Amino acid sequence: MADKKISTKKLALAGVLIAVAVAGSTFSFPIAGSKCAPVQHFVNVVGAVFLGPVLNVLVAFIASLIRNLAGLGSPLAFPGSMVGALLSALVFKYSKKLLPTLVGEVFGTGVLGGMLSYPIAIWFMGKTAAQIGVFTFVVPFLVSTIGGSIIAGITLFALKNTGAVNFNNINDKNYRQI
Numbered sequence: 001m002a003d004k005k006i007s008t009k010k011l012a013l014a015g016v017l018i019a020v021a022v023a024g025s026t027f028s029f030p031i032a033g034s035k036c037a038p039v040q041h042f043v044n045v046v047g048a049v050f051l052g053p054v055l056n057v058l059v060a061f062i063a064s065l066i067r068n069l070a071g072l073g074s075p076l077a078f079p080g081s082m083v084g085a086l087l088s089a090l091v092f093k094y095s096k097k098l099l100p101t102l103v104g105e106v107f108g109t110g111v112l113g114g115m116l117s118y119p120i121a122i123w124f125m126g127k128t129a130a131q132i133g134v135f136t137f138v139v140p141f142l143v144s145t146i147g148g149s150i151i152a153g154i155t156l157f158a159l160k161n162t163g164a165v166n167f168n169n170i171n172d173k174n175y176r177q178i
Contacts, residue, residue, distance in 0.1 A: 021063035041148025084109030114138035
């Protein structure tokens with residue numbers, strides 16, 4: 001039977017990443033009714049590498065919840081951050097490569113999360129289908145996630161090149177989840 005414990009280090013990192021995402025959301029800019037917060041996407045990529053899919057999605061959810069409760073985000077934060085966190089973590093889990101992981105974050109948040117924001121905007125934000133289209137949030141989400149992913153890519157690439165992180169040593173044991 002697989003060990004179902006999460007290490008203290010992973011929990012501590014998850015807490016730090018939540019704090020970084022929430023604090024980083026004070027740096028956001030509005031585009032088409034969404035608050036673009038590139039730091040969340042930085043967090044998604046870092047979490048994809050070090051936390052695994054389940055814990056990374058949980059970090060994205062908790063950060064989105066706190067951001068919304070603090071008035072620093074909108075309900076659109078949930079589908080964007082959570083889908084990007086899941087897809088990037090799954091891509092890293094199976095590829096162990098940084099570039100595909102970044103693409104997973106950008107596609108997951110920018111395209112899939114942007115499209116999933118359409119029903120959220122209608123149900124929770126009082127928008128009507130006549131006011132917005134299915135692809136309304138794709139461009140703003142892409143702007144946000146590309147910026148955050150580039151920053152994460154540069155950071156993780158630098159850590160890899162200095163020897164601080166070896167992606168090949170991150171194995172499936174690290175992805176055992178709750």
